[in-house]
Amino acid sequence: MVSDITFLYYHLNSIVYAKLRLSKQYFILVWHYERTTNSINIVSGFMYELIITEKPAAANKIAEALADGKPIKDNYQGAPYYRLTHGKKDIVVACAVGHLYGLAEKEKKGWRFPVFDIEWQPVSENSKGAAFTKKYLNAIKKLAKDSNEFTVATDFDQEGEVIGLNIVRYLCKRKDANRMKFSTLTKDELRESYNNKSKHIEWGQAESGEARHYLDFYNGINYSRALTAAIKSTGAFKLMSTGRVQGPALKIIVDREKEIKAFVSKPFWQIEFFGEHNSREIIAWHKEDKFWEKTKADGVMIKTKNQKEAKIGSLDRKQFNQMPPFPFDLTSLQVEGYRCHGISPKEILEIGQELYTSGYISYPRTSSQQLPPAIGYIKVLNDLNKQKKYSDLVKKLLKKSSLKPNNGKKTDPAHPAIYPTGIIPAELAERESKMYDLIVKRFIATFAENAVRETMTADINCNNEIFIAKGTRTIEKGWHEFYSPYVNLEEVELPSMKKDDKIKVSKIELISRETQPPKRYTPASIIKDLEKRNLGTKATRSEIVDTLFQRGYVQGKAIEATNLGISMVETLEKYCPKILDEDLTRRFEIEMDKIREGNEKKEQLLEDAKDAIIKITAELKKHQKEIGADLQKANKETQDEMSFLGICPVCKQGNISMRRGKFGAFAACNRYPDCKTIFSIPKNALIKPAKKDCEACGFPKVLAIKKARQPMEFCLNSKCPTKLVEGEVGKQARAIAKGEIKRKCPKCSEGDIVLRSSIYGKFYGCSKYPKCRYTEKLANTQKD
Numbered sequence: 001m002v003s004d005i006t007f008l009y010y011h012l013n014s015i016v017y018a019k020l021r022l023s024k025q026y027f028i029l030v031w032h033y034e035r036t037t038n039s040i041n042i043v044s045g046f047m048y049e050l051i052i053t054e055k056p057a058a059a060n061k062i063a064e065a066l067a068d069g070k071p072i073k074d075n076y077q078g079a080p081y082y083r084l085t086h087g088k089k090d091i092v093v094a095c096a097v098g099h100l101y102g103l104a105e106k107e108k109k110g111w112r113f114p115v116f117d118i119e120w121q122p123v124s125e126n127s128k129g130a131a132f133t134k135k136y137l138n139a140i141k142k143l144a145k146d147s148n149e150f151t152v153a154t155d156f157d158q159e160g161e162v163i164g165l166n167i168v169r170y171l172c173k174r175k176d177a178n179r180m181k182f183s184t185l186t187k188d189e190l191r192e193s194y195n196n197k198s199k200h201i202e203w204g205q206a207e208s209g210e211a212r213h214y215l216d217f218y219n220g221i222n223y224s225r226a227l228t229a230a231i232k233s234t235g236a237f238k239l240m241s242t243g244r245v246q247g248p249a250l251k252i253i254v255d256r257e258k259e260i261k262a263f264v265s266k267p268f269w270q271i272e273f274f275g276e277h278n279s280r281e282i283i284a285w286h287k288e289d290k291f292w293e294k295t296k297a298d299g300v301m302i303k304t305k306n307q308k309e310a311k312i313g314s315l316d317r318k319q320f321n322q323m324p325p326f327p328f329d330l331t332s333l334q335v336e337g338y339r340c341h342g343i344s345p346k347e348i349l350e351i352g353q354e355l356y357t358s359g360y361i362s363y364p365r366t367s368s369q370q371l372p373p374a375i376g377y378i379k380v381l382n383d384l385n386k387q388k389k390y391s392d393l394v395k396k397l398l399k400k401s402s403l404k405p406n407n408g409k410k411t412d413p414a415h416p417a418i419y420p421t422g423i424i425p426a427e428l429a430e431r432e433s434k435m436y437d438l439i440v441k442r443f444i445a446t447f448a449e450n451a452v453r454e455t456m457t458a459d460i461n462c463n464n465e466i467f468i469a470k471g472t473r474t475i476e477k478g479w480h481e482f483y484s485p486y487v488n489l490e491e492v493e494l495p496s497m498k499k500d501d502k503i504k505v506s507k508i509e510l511i512s513r514e515t516q517p518p519k520r521y522t523p524a525s526i527i528k529d530l531e532k533r534n535l536g537t538k539a540t541r542s543e544i545v546d547t548l549f550q551r552g553y554v555q556g557k558a559i560e561a562t563n564l565g566i567s568m569v570e571t572l573e574k575y576c577p578k579i580l581d582e583d584l585t586r587r588f589e590i591e592m593d594k595i596r597e598g599n600e601k602k603e604q605l606l607e608d609a610k611d612a613i614i615k616i617t618a619e620l621k622k623h624q625k626e627i628g629a630d631l632q633k634a635n636k637e638t639q640d641e642m643s644f645l646g647i648c649p650v651c652k653q654g655n656i657s658m659r660r661g662k663f664g665a666f667a668a669c670n671r672y673p674d675c676k677t678i679f680s681i682p683k684n685a686l687i688k689p690a691k692k693d694c695e696a697c698g699f700p701k702v703l704a705i706k707k708a709r710q711p712m713e714f715c716l717n718s719k720c721p722t723k724l725v726e727g728e729v730g731k732q733a734r735a736i737a738k739g740e741i742k743r744k745c746p747k748c749s750e751g752d753i754v755l756r757s758s759i760y761g762k763f764y765g766c767s768k769y770p771k772c773r774y775t776e777k778l779a780n781t782q783k784d
Contacts, residue, residue, distance in 0.1 A: 048083075048090040050147035051180070052140065052167050054154040056080055057357040058185060059095035062153055065190035066091060079139035086194070092143055096154070099123055100137045101166040102130075103217040113225040114617045116610055118217060120166055137171065144172040151178040151197060156414050157365055158209030158596070159539065165206045176200055183366075183375075183415045185359045186423065205414075208596035212537075215588060215609050219244040222613050223579060226620040227568075230628035231635070238635050240568075241551055244585055245536040245544050247572065250553055250561075251580045252529065253521060254569040257561040263517035269297040270513060273460060273467040274506040275310060280495040282503060284460050284467035301510050304462050310503040313459035313466065321450040324479035326369040326408030327417030328442050330538045331531050333364070336442070338524035340486050341434050345527050345542035351435045352418070359423050361439055365539045366415040369408025371446065375416060377403045381444070383422020390440060393482050397447050405446040419443045444482045451478035456494050460503055469494055520558040534586050552638055555688075563641065567634030575623040578616050645689050645716070646700030651675040656700050656716070658687060667702075667716060679716040696721045747774035 051066075053059040063071035063082035071084040071093070081094040102123040105115055124134035144150070150172050152164035168177045179201050182193040220243045227240035242250070271286040291297035326332070333352065334345035343351070352364030362375075371377070378398070385394040397403065407417075420440045428436060452475040460467040471494035474480060480487045521529065527541045536544055548554045553565030561569075572579050588609065594600035620627065640657075645667055648654040654671030656679070664683050669675040681687050682704050690701035690713050699717035745751040751768030753776070766772040 047146060047148040048092050049149040049151060050140075050143055050172070051091060051093045051151045051153050052164060052172075052177075053093065053095045054160055054163055055097060055357055056095045058153070058155075059093045061185040061357075061359060062180075062190055062194075063093040065185075065187040066093075066194055076139035076142055077135040079135040081139060081143060092147065093153075094140050094143050095136065096140070096163055096167060097133055097136050099159075099163055099166075100133050100140075101170060102126065103213055111225060111229065113229075114218075114222045114610075114613050116218060116613075118214070120170065140167060141171045147172070149178070150174055151180055151194075152201060153180040153182075153193075155363065155365070156181045156183070156202070156205075157363075157539070158205050158212060158537075161202055161205040162209040162213060165201055165210070168201065181414075183362045184421050185357065186421050204596045204598050207602050208592050211592055211595055211602035211605055214602075214606055215592075216244055218606075218609055218613055222617050223247075223620075226617050226624075227627070227631065230620065230624045231632055233624050233628040234632045236632045236635075238632075240631065241547070242568070242572075242579060243544075244588065245530075245540070246547060247579045248533075248535055248582045248585050249526070249530060249544050250548055250565055251569050251573075251582075252533075253526065253548070253554055253559055254561045254566050256518060256521060257566060260517040260520065265514040265516070266292075267294075267512065267514050268292050269294055270511045271297060271300055271467075272509045272511055273310075273462065273469075274508070275460065275503040276506055277495045277497055277501060277503050281506075282458075282460070282469050282494065284458070284469035287459075287466045287468050297510055300465050301508065304465050304505075304508050307463050307505050307508075310460050310462035310467075310505055312497050312499055312501045312503065313461045315459075315497060315499055316457045317454060319452060319454045319475065322453055322478070323450055324406040324446050324448050325442060325483065326410075327371050327405060327419065327446050328439065329367050329369050329408075329410055329412070329417055330364055331367075331528060331541075332369070333418055333439070334542065335524045335528055336486070337435055337438060338522065339488070340438060341431070343431055343435070344523050344546075346523075346546045347431070348435060349539070349542055351432050355425075355432060355436055355439075358425070359421060360425050360436060361421060362417075362419050363415045364418055366412045366418060367410055367538050368412035368415060368417045369410040371405040371407060371417050371419055371443075375419060377405070377447070380419065380422045381447075383424075384420060384440065384444070386422075387424055389437075390444065393444055397444060397482075400447075403447050407446075438486060441483050441486060445479045448479035448482045449476075451480050452476035458494060458497060462505060462508070520556075520560055522558060526559060533582060534589055535582065536589075552635075552642065555642065562638045564631070564634045564638035567630055571627050571630045575627055576616055576619040578612065578619075584612065642689070645702055646693055648675060648677050649697075649699045649717075650677040667700075679718075681716075685712075694720060745772060745774050748772040 051059075051062060053062055059080065059082060060073075063073075063084055066086045067082075067084035068086060069084070071082040073080060073082055075081065079095070081092055084091050084093070100123060101120040103118050104121045104126050106117050106119050122134065122137055123130040124132075124137065150168060152161075152168065154160035154164040164177070164179075168174050177200075179198045180190075180193045181198070181202075182189050220241065223243065224239070224241040227242060228238070231238050231240055269291040270289065271291070273282075273284040273286070275282045275284070286300060288296075288300075291300075328336070330349065330352070334348045337343050337348040338345060349364065352361065355361045356364055381394050381398055381403075384390045385398070418439060420436070420443055425433075425436060454473055454475050456471045456473075458469045460469060471492045472489075473491055473493040474489070480489070523542075523545060526545055530536050530541045530544075531538070535541075545554075545559075548565070551564075552562055553568060554561055569580065578584060588605065591600055591605050595602050595605065643658040645656045645658065648656050648669040648671065651669060651671055651674070654669040654675050654677075656667050656677070657670055658681070659666055659668050665681055665687065667679040667681055669677040681702065685704040688703045688705060690703050692701055693699065694701050694715040694717065697715060697717050697720045699715050699720065701713055701715050704712045704714065743753045745753055745766040745768065748766060748768055748771070751766040751772055751774075753764050754767045756763055756765040756769075756775075764776040766774040
């Protein structure tokens with residue numbers, strides 16, 4: 001019978017759980033405490049609804065939002081989950097950590113292609129890096145056994161739907177589940193989403209998302225294996241990759257690179273006029289703008305030579321309204337974040353996701369430029385009003401008789417444009433703070449009035465040669481005030497003038513120029529171009545571009561195709577151009593949209609894809625040796641180019657190149673053993689050539705690139721004068737190093753400030769490193 005009884009009281013509203021341990025079996029009964037009668041009644045055996053989220057942070061937010069009291073946090077094998085009651089319902093909220101399942105071959109039979117016999121398998125079984133996901137999979141599997149109802153609460157997009165679908169069918173052993181749909185992790189929206197959850201998974205989204213996974217796997221594994229096999233056929237090895245979108249994306253960059261290299265500059269001349277009116281300078285340009293023949297420009301210069309006076313001909317003033325910017329979709333946020341803060345699009349998406357899971361902004365992976373009234377404009381603004389930084393601006397908006405955002409045309413069936421929820425952020429990192437501010441300013445600017453600007457054009461007659469002066473000024477700031485400091489407009493105000501006014505001629509200059517090649521893509525502009533061409537998705541474009549960098553196909557902030565990238569495109573164009581076909585990729589994107597809308601079946605799309613891949617891989621096999629030879633040659637050239645740091649400063653004959661040895665990366669002269677010059681380089685950063693020498697000592701400089709930080713430029717020479725600390729700052733540093741000056745760390749209050757050094761030079765840091773990572777530049781420290 002009963003060998004032991006243990007009561008565990010969980011105060012969740014009026015529910016008390018009693019756990020009865022009977023011999024070797026456990027039964028959980030729910031006891032309902034009737035407060036009005038002071039009686040305890042057994043209600044039922046303990047069954048609950050299981051809510052499945054995409055990330056642990058989302059599980060916490062949903063549990064806190066739905067719980068009538070306080071949710072109880074528990075864990076299984078270290079994976080967290082939450083128990084709570086909502087009304088008369090018992091709920092458990094569990095979480096994944098992104099994808100718990102990934103596509104893999106059913107049977108691994110070596111390096112073969114094409115392969116199409118694939119299935120969903122736990123990612124922990126196929127990737128060492130994903131081993132941590134196993135405990136989350138196990139937790140959901142165990143919790144599902146005692147659940148009688150299932151609700152998917154992953155991100156409401158194709159990826160989220162696939163994550164939820166795989167959990168429901170493989171762990172919960174169900175064919176369908178309820179679906180919560182939300183765009184923010186705020187309490188009100190989550191409760192509303194739960195109360196209005198649909199009875200079914202969003203099948204169109206799930207089917208389309210699954211089709212995309214299959215399509216990307218088919219293309220990625222088969223093309224990459226074919227190209228890697230081609231390299232291996234030459235006796236070398238390099239993991240090559242291309243894919244359904246990666247190939248066309250690389251071709252776009254390579255085509256631009258070829259255009260730049262083939263560009264032949266053409267000379268032209270412009271004539272600039274400098275004058276003065278009422279003690280104010282006027283700058284104008286000859287109406288011809290560009291003179292392609294110098295003799296014509298010389299003629300104008302002769303005609304205007306020694307002229308002391310000019311006069312105003314016609315004057316034209318025009319006022320125009322400048323509408324507020326559209327709300328942010330993901331692409332415009334990435335473009336603007338890169339313009340304003342120099343943050344890469346990939347990192348902006350990561351920051352956006354972090355701000356979303358913290359509850360500070362709405363879902364960032366959206367194509368929409370529209371803010372619907374349902375988000376509650378006044379509530380969000382009232383909440384933002386509590387933040388001192390925005391209160392003055394918000395109060396001005398709240399005085400308006402009506403609030404209407406300047407919505408754009410782009411829409412998204414799942415989510416509105418990106419907007420702040422109004423929840424006051426806790427302490428944010430520098431880049432998170434910058435992006436949050438940009439999102440808030442953009443949101444409030446969309447509700448502001450039009451700006452009013454005025455353009456003024458003046459024709460200036462100098463001995464019958466006409467020069468044109470143009471000015472633009474802001475008459476009414478309107479939304480500019482709300483979007484400051486991110487407004488990117490030039491203010492050129494001309495002096496007050498009227499027809500026939502005299503202008504004193506200061507000088508007239510002939511300027512020689514050349515036409516310039518097209519600009520290289522930036523990480524932001526390439527994403528914008530991919531969107532315009534309908535290649536990839538809002539969520540994957542930045543990752544695709546990042547892959548091109550990782551594979552060595554492109555390099556630089558202004559994206560430059562490497563020899564390997566150019567050779568990849570030229571080789572594929574020569575032997576197998578279909579891999580690079582934008583139209584084929586775009587057609588599949590359109591068909592996946594049709595699947596989401598329920599107008600097409602994924603099976604037909606995948607059959608079409610298989611047919612195309614079989615034909616393409618056959619061509620790759622046919623020309624394997626030629627492809628391998630071309631790619632290996634380009635790979636060697638690219639490796640040499642990307643590892644070259646500069647001329648050896650010791651022997652003056654060899655090249656300093658990056659090498660990899662038993663203990664990691666280092667830089668050394670390639671004339672070893674004749675020259676034994678060697679330099680250590682940081683192990684915790686990506687090192688790239690700076691392509692210049694140090695001004696102080698002449699040694700090569702390199703760039704150290706760390707995630708979420710600006711690249712740091714430094715000299716390889718550990719004794720470089722730029723790394724020596726002199727003067728008062730040096731005296732103080734030496735005193736701290738000797739222990740003559742002591743100061744507690746201002747961050748942790750436990751460690752002492754000590755003098756530390758790295759390859760970048762000397763700096764102050766906490767003695768408790770790595771527990772405390774506080775650092776200071778030497779010049780920032782005050783003497784005690």
